[in-house]
Amino acid sequence: MQLPGFELEGLIVSTPYADVHRGTRRYDGARVRVELLRADAPAVAVRLAAASESLRRADGRHLVRVRQVLDEPLGLVRDDVPAEALDRADPVRVVADALDALAVLHAFGLAHGALTAQDLLLDASVPLRPVVRLTGWGLVALHSAAPPDPADDVRDAARLLEQLAGALPPEAAAMLADDPAARPTAAQARDVLRQLQGMPQAPPQAPPQAPPPRPPRDLRRPLLIAGAVVAGAAVLGLGVLGGRMLAGGRTPDALPQVVPATPPPAGPYVLPLITRPDNLVVERSWLLEQDGAVLRATTVVRNPTLQVVTTAVDEVVPKSIADDVDDLTFRPEPDEVVQRDPVVRFQVRALPPAGSTTWTFVVRLPEPVQREALGGLAAEADAARVDHERASAPGAPPPTPTS
Numbered sequence: 001m002q003l004p005g006f007e008l009e010g011l012i013v014s015t016p017y018a019d020v021h022r023g024t025r026r027y028d029g030a031r032v033r034v035e036l037l038r039a040d041a042p043a044v045a046v047r048l049a050a051a052s053e054s055l056r057r058a059d060g061r062h063l064v065r066v067r068q069v070l071d072e073p074l075g076l077v078r079d080d081v082p083a084e085a086l087d088r089a090d091p092v093r094v095v096a097d098a099l100d101a102l103a104v105l106h107a108f109g110l111a112h113g114a115l116t117a118q119d120l121l122l123d124a125s126v127p128l129r130p131v132v133r134l135t136g137w138g139l140v141a142l143h144s145a146a147p148p149d150p151a152d153d154v155r156d157a158a159r160l161l162e163q164l165a166g167a168l169p170p171e172a173a174a175m176l177a178d179d180p181a182a183r184p185t186a187a188q189a190r191d192v193l194r195q196l197q198g199m200p201q202a203p204p205q206a207p208p209q210a211p212p213p214r215p216p217r218d219l220r221r222p223l224l225i226a227g228a229v230v231a232g233a234a235v236l237g238l239g240v241l242g243g244r245m246l247a248g249g250r251t252p253d254a255l256p257q258v259v260p261a262t263p264p265p266a267g268p269y270v271l272p273l274i275t276r277p278d279n280l281v282v283e284r285s286w287l288l289e290q291d292g293a294v295l296r297a298t299t300v301v302r303n304p305t306l307q308v309v310t311t312a313v314d315e316v317v318p319k320s321i322a323d324d325v326d327d328l329t330f331r332p333e334p335d336e337v338v339q340r341d342p343v344v345r346f347q348v349r350a351l352p353p354a355g356s357t358t359w360t361f362v363v364r365l366p367e368p369v370q371r372e373a374l375g376g377l378a379a380e381a382d383a384a385r386v387d388h389e390r391a392s393a394p395g396a397p398p399p400t401p402t403s
Contacts, residue, residue, distance in 0.1 A: 003021075003073075005025065005026055006023045006024065006026065006034060006077075007023050008022075008023040009021070009022050009023050009024075010022065012033065013118070015118075015136070015139070016038070016143075017038060017114075018035040018037050018038055018076075018139055019035070019036045019038065020034070020036075021033065021034045021035075021036065022034075022080060025077070027350075028352060030067075030079075031079075031080035032067065032077050032078065032079065032080050033064075033077070033079070033135075034070075034075055034077050035075050035076045035139065036074070036075040037075055037076075037139070038143075039074075039143055043145075044074060044142055044143060045071075047141065048069065048142055051110075051138065051141065051142065052069040054108050054109060054110055055069060055076065055138050056068075056069065056356065057108065057283070058108045058137075059104070060100065061100070061101075061131065061331060062097045062100045062101035062104075062134055063101045063105070063133060063137070064078050064079055064081055064121065064133045064134065064135040065078060065079055065358075066138065067079060067356075068355075076138065076139075078135060081121045081123045081125070081135070082124045082125050083121040083122055083123065083124065084124040086117060086120055086121075086122050086132075087164075088130070089122055089130065089132065091164035091165035092161070092165065092196055093132070093193075094122075094132050094164060095157050095164070095193060096190050096193035096194050097131070097132035098120055098132060098134055098157055099157050099186045099189050099193065100186075100187075100190050101132075101133070101134035102134070102150070102153045102154070102186035103186040103190060105137055105150075105153075106150040106185070106186055107268055108268065110138060110141070111137075111141065111148040111149065111152070111153050112134070112136065112138075112140065113140030113141060113144070113153070114139075114140045114148075114156070115134075115156035115160060116156075116160065117160060117163065117164065119134060119137070120132055120133070120135075120160075121135055150186065151180035151181070151183050152180065154175050154183045154189050155175060155176060155180075155183060157175065157186070157189065158172060158175035158176045158189075169193075171193075171195075171196060172189065172192055172193060187289070268285040268287045268298075269286045269287070269371060270283070270285045271284040271285065271286070278309060279304065280301055280302065280303055280304075280305075280309060280311070280348075280351070281301070281303075282299065282302075283300040283301075284297070284299050284300075285297075285298045285300075286298075288369060288371055291368055292368035292369045292370060292371075293364065294362060294363070295363050296360055296361075297360060297361050297362075297363075298359075298360045299313075299315065299358065299359055299360070300356055300357070300358045301313060301348055301351070301356060301357050301358075302354075302356040303351045303352065303353055303354065303355050304353075304354070305353060306353050308350050308351065310350055310351070311351075312348065313345070313346045313348055314345050314346075315343070315344055315345075315361075316342075316343045317343075317361070324340050324341065324342060325340050325342035326340075327363065328342065328361045328362070329361060329363075330344065330359060331359065331360050332359060335347045346359055
């Protein structure tokens, strides 16, 4: 089969919703999986156009990302994950990671709708501990007049655990409740499975410890402002979380887990768009997890131009959030640590027209934060970004030292 812009190597699998091909994207040589929808009715095209933004933005450690939405023919382009046999991994961990991916989808208003073992890939590109990644998501909704119910994803995950492990742990029985409203959310079910005895842990690391006491902050000291364009690099910021000093330095798997009765994670809070001088568009969103105890910040850089763009993007995190780059967990890791206090740099290489690149960082909050507070914090972040851009402009006077 011929598809403009791609070299297709052959059919991997056919599902009720799509024919999945492995191939190479011509302009950058990226290995991809192309899912060509089996239905091309006008209603499917309308649903695809309406959902395209959410499909591209949904991102998480355990998701196989949608990199491109195809209009002709209708389809989705995802990363090609080098997968190993799923039976290598512990069934409880497999389904817990799948539920983590589902929780991200649900926060973006999406659902899988037909979860099976065929939709889970064991990514062998991650050393030491291959990562379970969820694929196939988004296809059911494109072929259905009514969107799939997130509660049905939880039920399907329970059935999958029964299939892989031979039985459902009693602690997870609520996932099969007849009443969808009685089932836990995906995030709650994930936390239940991760608390089960004997589940494999994350790669070896030092046990979590409380951060050392910090000296009182000099109230006259100006905030580190986030957001500047310096020597072709854009600087993005998060602002100050209500004056609290945030600390972390641990991976999400090492964070304290909440009990099953806690509410689901808050939905993503989308900050105003930033248009850079090179016309790249920067999207930022914040997601509260673990009942508001964890903040996940996501930055997406998109190329709306007709040119391939190579540049560098610096992200500055104020000291009120983290004193050192080690306080933060980045995915992927930045290409360079510019300053440890912290400023990191991501290289954006050969970003194609309509392409995007994404990174996230996670920080553990000393106290739970309510989603309602994020609006004011977003305003602080944007004001800080503008101030820093002015201070970093060529010819700007150096900052005045404070005593």
